[in-house]
Amino acid sequence: MRTFNKSNYFSSLDRLVTDEIKTFFDKSILITGANGLIGGSLLDFFLFLNEKYQANISLAVVVRKDLEVHDFFQEQKVARIIQSVEEVIHFDGDLDYIFHTASNAHPQAYDLYPVETIMTTVAGTKNTLELAKEKDAKLIFVSSSEVYGELPEGAKHHVENLYGLIDILSPRSCYSESKRLAETLIVSYIKEFGVEASIVRPAYIYGARFAEANTRADVDFIKKCLAKENIVMKTKGSQRRSYCYVLDCVSAMLAVALKGENGAAYNISSDSGNVQLVDFARKLAEISGVELIFDIQESGAGSPVQNSLLSNEKLKGLGWNEGFDLSEGIRDTFSNILVSSFKEMK
Structure with missing residues (x-):
């Protein structure tokens, strides 16, 4: 696990604390x-x-x-169930809240393991719903903006x-x-068994806890910046995306856990992050001090959706x-990681 700057990270986490959090x-x-x-950033906050x-x-x-835990949290007790959510x-013991964040969440996994991707999501959601039913706990399910498909003509968000x-x-x-x-399964459990659950649909979430194996373009850009290597874009980057910092995603999930309606879904996005992929790459390069280089090789790979801007009015x-x-x-992402530890992992 990469090493974090404890002082900076704690300062960032402290910005999420409100009176409501004491619930x-x-x-x-x-x-x-x-x-x-x-899920890791949520655990860090707790x-x-x-x-x-x-x-x-x-x-x-x-x-x-x-479980991968930061050195500065090692002494805290966390009960660990090491298994697939498909089981x-x-x-x-009692449970008040279940946050179901597990899924295959990067393009290479979709491409190589489509069946496992489906089963992790569907079977995993069924198993967490069964646990929520047994424990009378509220479930917060992390869905995705990809449930929307391509934005209907004339719509902005x-x-x-x-x-x-x-x-x-398409296997993709x-x-x-x-x-x-999984979302339909949730509302079905609510209707049939009286489970309490809400759904969140995050935008493109970024932050310092990114997985090394993640093949998403924006994650690759962040890795390049941390290694002080230039960002090379192989497409024009015209896709419109809602980018949201992971700690804002965490605070949004907690708001939904506390005040979200039963069976309702909430988009998670930030207004300042509604940009094209190329704009996100340019901002990363500008802040990290590397160059943005174009080597256009349009391949048609990746998400076919060109506009995935999310409205966050319901969440607000x-x-x-x-x-x-x-x-x-972006600055917080870079500041939280001790760059020397990132280079050691390469």
Whole structure:
């Protein structure tokens, strides 16, 4: 695991603390996918609350391999269930909240393992729903902006009740279609069993806990910047994306956990992050001091969706607002990682 700048990271995490956050004090929380960008950052925040504010939050995780924890959190107790979410989850003890973040979330996984991508999402969601039913816990499911498909003609942003087209006969649709089915499974459990659950649909989330194996273009750009290598774009980068810093994603998930309606879905995006891919790359290069170079080789690979801008008006209705604009989020990403540790991992 790469080494973080504790002082900078704690300062960033502290920006998420509000009076409402104290609702999570003395609660029991389980997170799936806690080695990932979103799940890991969420876990970090709860561990931070325990360390700085003595929040007494009981934490458990479901991970495929042993949990990766920062050195400065090593002394804290986290119950670890090491298994795939495709297996039935057994947990002794009470739970108040379950955050289901586990999924195959990068393009190479969709391409090489479409069946596993589907089963991780669908079976994993069923198993977390069963656990939520057993424990009478509220489930927060991390879906995806990819459930929308291509933005309908004339629309500027994806809103939660307007869906575009997805080619269901393309194996690349394994991710988006499995997320759609998981959402339907959730509302079905609500209707049939009275489970309490809300859904979040994150934009393109970035941050310092990115997975080394992630093959998404924007993640590759961040790796290049940290290694002080130039960013090479092989497309024009005209795709319109909603980029959101991971700590804003965490605060949004917590807002939905506390105030989200049962069975409702909420987009997670930041207004300042609604840009083209090339603009995101240019901002990364500018802040990190590397060059942006074009070597156009349009291949048609990656997401076929050209516009995935998300409206966050529904989320704002819960009282949420972004805490980090695009420049701040990028700077914080770089500042949180001790660059020497990144170079050692290469």
